[in-house]
Each structure stands twice: as structure tokens, then as C-alpha cells.
Amino acid sequence: MALQAAEMGIWTWDLVTDERHVYTSGTPLFGLTEQELEEYFRDIEHRAHPDDRPLVDPASDPIKTPRSDVPQSFELRIHDKKGSWRTLLIQGSIVKKDPEGAPLLLMGTFQDITPRKLAEEEVARIAREWQRTFDATNDAIWILDQEQRIIRSNTAAKRMFRRTPGELLGHHCWEVVHGTDRPIPGCPMVRMKSSLQREIMEFQVGDQWYEITVDPLLDAGGEYAGAVHIISDITGRKAAEDAAKRSADNLTILFDSIDEMVFILDMAGKMIRVNKAVRTRLGYTDDELIGRDVLFLHVPEGREEALRIVQGMIAGTIDSCPVPVLTKDGERIEVETKITRGVWDNREVLIGVTRDVTQRILAEHALHESQSRYRSFVQKFKGIAYLATTNWVPVFFHGAVQEITGYTEEEFTAGTLRWDQVIHPDDLEEIIRRDNDGLLHVPGYFVQREYRIIRKDGEIRWLLDVIQNRTDDGGEILLSGILTDITERKIVEEVLAQTNKKLNLLSSITRHDILNQLLVLIGYLSLSRDYLDDTEQLLDCIEKQEQAVKNIQHQINFTREYQDMGVKAPVWHSLQEVADSARRALPSRDIRVSV
Incomplete structure (x- = not known):
């Protein structure tokens, strides 16, 4: 029953007669009856796996050749009834010798250990795969003991620290990473021992950035027993984060430059x-x-x-x-x-x-x-945010492109249309002369400029260009900025300038008229001194002075009216009343005005 439960059998080999027998308590093993097994054993050297045949060759059999009484054992692969390879554990020893001590009879056991061998092979395969994974990662991985000593290290750690496994194993992690004789302040291992949870720390060495991740290894009682210590080179990630920050900064510059x-x-x-x-x-x-x-x-x-x-x-x-x-x-x-x-x-x-x-x-x-x-005019800001080369080729051109220029965004970014081809020729030369030297050679050069463009349909528009240069990672100078349509504002400015010009002219004329009346007043005042003894002449001079004062007062009142021009809403006036008012302001009563 024990042989049956263990899937074992007993064998004997008479070396004198070469008779071979097996005993299995009548129970078939791996699909073979006891008789079939005995036939297998009689021809075992030919039925065994080619690599295992030397083990059962009569000339080199490790059981019968040695003259030692110590039991021998080996593993042997044979075909089963279905043609699959099975692994037997063969054990045996010399049980009978001739007077000279030569072996006459061998006896032992055989056991089917195929399931155990398959399990061992699977464990070995998993171990190999784990080791390949352990060594294939680019992160340096260590297994640390309770004292933070390295007890296992992968290939990446050897490359990262340029040390052989012998130079890593047994050393404390802080000795290898930081070159110190104790854990550094903020050490994630110290924090992890307290929290028994994953802890992370980033640190910089020269131009390189690293991230340390530590996870606790716990024993069956949940107590700290060691740690998995991973060091990742995050220089690339940091560079990407810096690039994202620069992009956000550029967006902020554009956003705040509006x-x-x-x-x-x-x-x-x-x-x-x-x-x-x-x-x-x-x-x-x-x-x-x-x-x-x-x-x-x-x-x-x-x-x-x-x-x-x-x-x-x-x-x-x-x-x-x-x-x-x-x-x-x-x-x-x-x-x-x-x-x-x-x-x-x-x-x-x-x-x-x-x-x-x-x-x-x-x-x-x-x-x-x-x-x-x-x-009813509603101004709407429709700007264009752009990034362009110094050759006027847009790299990034986004916003109300078609509304302002008449061209599509793709016509600019595809390289088929440069921005200088849109600028009005009369303005282009001045722009290049005034700003190109600063934009091309002065870092951070900033300028606001106004110029005209010719739309695709031929319409001319005024733009405000807020622009600043910057240098990309490759050292190339790029121009970033925003374009705003200020055509409507330019129209208003032109009209306002014309109005101011007319108001200045009117002011000049009024000032001239008042000065004339002052000259009249001064003249009659001088004459009055000469006519102090001539009452009639003196009264006439005083009358003339009063008229001059009234004329000045009227002209000053008139300035109060034209100062409100363009401020108060227009109203209808009686032409007759306007004419009468103007006539009364005239100095001479001999002038006739008819309407």
C-alpha cells in the first residue's frame, strides 16, 4: 500500500544473468502495468532519454560500477505509454557480492517524480522571469534588510552607481546613494519605518534628478522586516515639467499682455x-x-x-x-x-x-x-496669438485669423504665407528699420507697434502688434506676441484730430477779435483823457468804450457756446434768431443784415 500511495516500485538486477525484475504491488505506474514496466527495465538503456542513457549503460552504471556499499541515486527520464517523458527517481545499492567483492545483485526503488519536477521547473521558470524583469527595468532596485543594508541588487543599480554587485551588497543604502555615514535629513526610509507605508523623495545630483521610492516588507506578524528601495532617473520628467511650466509662463505673458x-x-x-x-x-x-x-x-x-x-x-x-x-x-x-x-x-x-x-x-x-x-457700434476684441520665426514664418498662429486677415490659420502655419507678405509695403520698411535689430539681438526685447495690413480681399486694416523675443531650447530666436485690430480706434483718432484742428482755428479767430476790441477800448480810454473838459466828446468816448466792452462780453459768451460743441447733443435753431444775435454783436450800426 505504501508503494502504491507513493507511486513507487522495487527493482532488482542480477548482474550475472542480466535478469531484471520490477514489483509494483500490481498497480500500474504512469500508465504501464507491472509486466510492461519489467519489459521497459529490460531495455531501459534504449528507452531512456538520450541525455540520460549513460546513467543506465552497463559499462557506466553509477550503481553497479562503484564497489561501494553506499546507496546510489539518480534521476532518469523515460517515455510513458503516451509518448510523454516521465522522470523517475532511481535509488539502489549492492545487495550481493562475490568473494572478491564484485557486485552480483543490485536492488533498489524507483519513483515517478514527474509532478515534482514539473513544479520545480515552473518555480525555476518564474524565478528566471522575475530575475529578468528585476534586471530589465531601468530603475535601480535593492532589497534591504532591517538595518538598511543591501542584500539584493539588480543590473540597473550596477549601471547607475558604476559598482559591481560585490561593491553594493552589504552596504547601507545611504553610503552608496549619498556617500554619508548615516541617513540624510528627510530620508524616506526613516519615514517609512515609522509609517510602514510607501514613502517618496526627490533629489538632485548635478544636472540629474532622481526619485527614491521605498516600500516596506513585513513579516507574518506585520512587523517591519526590510524594504524594497527603488531609485528612478526622473531627469526627463523634470525637463518635461519645466517645458510645461515655460509654456504656461508664455501663456501668462500672452494673457497679461492683452x-x-x-x-x-x-x-x-x-x-x-x-x-x-x-x-x-x-x-x-x-x-x-x-x-x-x-x-x-x-x-x-x-x-x-x-x-x-x-x-x-x-x-x-x-x-x-x-x-x-x-x-x-x-x-x-x-x-x-x-x-x-x-x-x-x-x-x-x-x-x-x-x-x-x-x-x-x-x-x-x-x-x-x-x-x-x-x-450702436460695439467693439469686440478679436486678437491673434502667435509664435513666429525671425523670418516672419508663423509657428503658432491662433485666434481671429480669418476675421482680421481674410486668410485661414492653415495658410500661415503651413509655410505658404509669411506675415511680412500681409503687412502694407509702406509700413514694412519702417518696421524692419526700427525694430529688427532689437528683436534679433537684444534678449527679452519688447515693443508695441502699429501698422497696416492688406487683407486677402484687399481691405486695409490697422493692427496693434505687442511683441517680445525669446529663445527656445535649441538657441533659436522666436517672436511671440498678440495682434489686435485697432482699425476702428484709428478712425476715431483721425476724426478727433480733425475736430481739434477746427476748434483750434475757431479759438484763434475769437482771440483775434477780442484783441481788436481791446485795442479799441484802449484807444478810446486814451482819448477820454484828452476830452476831460469836453463833456460831449467825453460821453461819446465812453459810449464807444461801453460798446467795445459789450462786444468783448459777447465774444466771451460765444466761447462758452463753442466749448460745448461735440459734447451736447445737436438741436435745431432758428436761423433768424441766430442772424439777429450775430448782427447785434457787430460794432457798426451802419451795417445792414437781411435774412
Whole structure:
């Protein structure tokens, strides 16, 4: 029964007659009956695996050849009935010898150990795969004992620290990594021993950055027994983080270089970011604005209207807001705000571009003849953010490209169209002469310039170009900036200049008339001294002086009227009344005026 349970058998080998027998208690082993097994054993040297046949060759059998009485054992692979290889553990010894001590009879056991061998091979395979994985990673991995000594190290650690395994094993981790005689301050191993959880630390050596990750190894009782210590080279990751930060910094520069106030609102109307123009113009800090409802910036009497507009913006039915805002100091600012939907930090937002239109409104009041034309005009900031080479080739060209230039974004970024081909030829030479030297040779050179472009349809527009140079990682100089359409502003400036010119002319004429009347007054005052004894002549001089004073008073009153030109709304006047008023101002009564 014991042989049957252990899948064992007994064998004998008569070396004199070469008779071989097996005994299995009648139970088949690995598919062979006792008789079949005996036939196998009679021809075992031919049925064994080719690599194992020397073990059972009569000339080299390790059991019968030695003249020692010490039992011998070996493993032998044979084919089973299905043609698969089975592994037998053969054990035996000499049980009978001739007078000279030569072996006559061998006897022993055989056992099918195929399941055990398969299990051992699987364990070995898993161990090999684990070792390959352990050595294939680029991270330096150590197994540490309780005292932080290295008891196992992978190939990457050898490469990273340029030491042989013998120079690593048995040393404390801090000796190898930091070259110290004790753990450094902030050591993750010290923290991990206390927390029994993963701990991480980053540190820099020269230009290289590393990350240490330690995980505890616990015994069956949950007590600290050692650690897995991993060192990763994160220089590439750090470089990527730095590049991302530079990109964010560039975006901030672009964001803060916009002259108009820009608000980023969540879909509830709360501010999540504002640009420099908002902080400068309104006088608030980021902490005072972020997270607050944008309505609090509007004038109190307009907040109900602003609420309705904001709700419409959120619903997508309204895209502009004309309600004035207040600075922190209480100054009222007339504004126009255009709202668009967008995405900021992976969430849907409202982007509001607010332009201070106070000066424009004053200009519209001063220019009454164009008041109706500009009253309904809504200015909308539609800028272009760009990054270009010094050869005017856009690398990044995004925004209201087609609205401003008439060309598509792809026509610029594909390299088929350079920006200097769009600039008006009369302005291009001056731009190159004035700014190219600074942009090409002065690091961080910053300039604002205004020039004209010729749209694809031939229309000419004025642009404000806010530009600054920078150098990429390869040392190439690039130009980054924003373009803003200022055509409407240029129109207003031109009209205002013409009006000022006319007002200056009118002021000059009035001043000349008053000086003439003063000369008359001075003359009659001088004559009055000569006629002190002639009452009739003296009274005539005084009458002339009074008329001159009245004329001066009338002309001064007239200046009060034309100072309001362009400020007050135009009204209808009676031409007869205007003519009579003008006639009364004339110095001579002999002049006749008819209407």
C-alpha cells in the first residue's frame, strides 16, 4: 500500500544473468502495468532519454560500477505509454557480492517524480522571469534588510552607481546613494519605518534628478522586516515639467499682455482667473477677485441688468454686456464686454474681454456729427496669438485669423504665407528699420507697434502688434506676441484730430477779435483823457468804450457756446434768431443784415 500511495516500485538486477525484475504491488505506474514496466527495465538503456542513457549503460552504471556499499541515486527520464517523458527517481545499492567483492545483485526503488519536477521547473521558470524583469527595468532596485543594508541588487543599480554587485551588497543604502555615514535629513526610509507605508523623495545630483521610492516588507506578524528601495532617473520628467511650466509662463505673458481686461468665468458667473489689465485698471488683487461673482464689479444701479445678461451668456443667448464697472476706489468705467464660450483647465468657461470705452464715449460726445453712427457700434476684441520665426514664418498662429486677415490659420502655419507678405509695403520698411535689430539681438526685447495690413480681399486694416523675443531650447530666436485690430480706434483718432484742428482755428479767430476790441477800448480810454473838459466828446468816448466792452462780453459768451460743441447733443435753431444775435454783436450800426 505504501508503494502504491507513493507511486513507487522495487527493482532488482542480477548482474550475472542480466535478469531484471520490477514489483509494483500490481498497480500500474504512469500508465504501464507491472509486466510492461519489467519489459521497459529490460531495455531501459534504449528507452531512456538520450541525455540520460549513460546513467543506465552497463559499462557506466553509477550503481553497479562503484564497489561501494553506499546507496546510489539518480534521476532518469523515460517515455510513458503516451509518448510523454516521465522522470523517475532511481535509488539502489549492492545487495550481493562475490568473494572478491564484485557486485552480483543490485536492488533498489524507483519513483515517478514527474509532478515534482514539473513544479520545480515552473518555480525555476518564474524565478528566471522575475530575475529578468528585476534586471530589465531601468530603475535601480535593492532589497534591504532591517538595518538598511543591501542584500539584493539588480543590473540597473550596477549601471547607475558604476559598482559591481560585490561593491553594493552589504552596504547601507545611504553610503552608496549619498556617500554619508548615516541617513540624510528627510530620508524616506526613516519615514517609512515609522509609517510602514510607501514613502517618496526627490533629489538632485548635478544636472540629474532622481526619485527614491521605498516600500516596506513585513513579516507574518506585520512587523517591519526590510524594504524594497527603488531609485528612478526622473531627469526627463523634470525637463518635461519645466517645458510645461515655460509654456504656461508664455501663456501668462500672452494673457497679461492683452490691453483689454480679460475675465475667465465658470458657468455660474464666478471669476476663476483675470489678467493683469483687470488688476491694474480696477485696483483689485487676485485674492480679492477669484471665486467671487462678477456682478459685484458692476455699478449698483446696473447689477439687475448685468444679472440678466450674465444669465443669457450662460444660456448662450447673449454675448455682450455694456453695463459699466467700478474700480476698488469707486471710479466708474464705461465698458463693453464680449463673451465667448471656451475651455480652461479642461472645463467649460465663459471668456469675457472687457474694453474701457470711456475715452471713446467722450470722443463720440465731442464729435456730435458722428454720434448716431458710433452709438450702436460695439467693439469686440478679436486678437491673434502667435509664435513666429525671425523670418516672419508663423509657428503658432491662433485666434481671429480669418476675421482680421481674410486668410485661414492653415495658410500661415503651413509655410505658404509669411506675415511680412500681409503687412502694407509702406509700413514694412519702417518696421524692419526700427525694430529688427532689437528683436534679433537684444534678449527679452519688447515693443508695441502699429501698422497696416492688406487683407486677402484687399481691405486695409490697422493692427496693434505687442511683441517680445525669446529663445527656445535649441538657441533659436522666436517672436511671440498678440495682434489686435485697432482699425476702428484709428478712425476715431483721425476724426478727433480733425475736430481739434477746427476748434483750434475757431479759438484763434475769437482771440483775434477780442484783441481788436481791446485795442479799441484802449484807444478810446486814451482819448477820454484828452476830452476831460469836453463833456460831449467825453460821453461819446465812453459810449464807444461801453460798446467795445459789450462786444468783448459777447465774444466771451460765444466761447462758452463753442466749448460745448461735440459734447451736447445737436438741436435745431432758428436761423433768424441766430442772424439777429450775430448782427447785434457787430460794432457798426451802419451795417445792414437781411435774412
